[in-house]
Amino acid sequence: MNKTKTTTTNTNRPAEFDARVMAYLPGLRRLAAKYVPRPYRDDLVTDTIMYALDRWQNYREDGGMWNWLSWNMRGIATNAAKKAASQKNRAIFVPLTHHDSAVAPSQEGYVQLSEALRLVSAHRHGSVLLRRAMGDGLKEIAVDRGTSVEWVRQMEVAARAELRAAA
Template sequence: MAEGGTPTDFAHWVEPSLPILARYAARQVAADDRDDVVQEALIRAWQRWSTYDESRGTPAGWLVAILADRCRRHRTRRPAAVLVELVDHGVAEPSGRDLDLERAVDGLSRRQRQAVDLHYFVGLDVAAVAEVMGCAPGTVKATLFQARARLRELVGDDDG
């Protein structure tokens, strides 16, 4: 894609994906490390920009896949109850059920948590989640189905 592209071209190309990258990093690593992990991913993306193939997916999916790799390699993980941190700083007022859900998400398998984070918290569609996870969209749908079932077990489902 970017053979001979300039840093300015790259910045314009990346800009629409920055909020997605920030949301995903916030779900994966400790607050103090979020910007560093995104920066590491952007450096890696810049180095590999010429290998991006638009026929294989979106820029956002490609960038989040790189970020996911950087997050896996990072030493610190996000604290188990990020919502508690937000409440302590007056940013959010989640109910007890919200805190239970956050803890339950942390109790999912790594693959289920990744699918839930990417689809429900970051807002990627199933195709983009599949691109990031390196699997078929049907696999993502099945993983999300299993994750929702597990979350109902962990949190309790009053509706059924």
């Protein structure tokens, strides 16, 4: 006996609503070009359509479909930008493979690296050193911190000296 599993949803979304949303697909693609770079446009359009189909009951005819869809897209893009900005200041661990270095990584090396990063993070100017290591320029860091380039350079020197002393 072959049993098939059926999934039921609580949505009674009319097919006409889906068709109306999909009719705006070309316009949504053009609008996405205003919010995000090319590689992310299709994702933004897809997220907007999924959001609209999931929250179809929030749509009000008096506001117009295009306005509703464009405001949804704007909200999705804004939320993604805020999330990316909050994650920008976090250091991300990228494991090294044997191909990336002359010596294969070991647990001891990982522990030493983790300890060094902990020391840098604990230092009051450690975030400057981490940002410099990730490729940020002195001017960019100075603008973000609201200080002079020279002060950022001095913070970097202090953090490097403390890291060397700890090693």
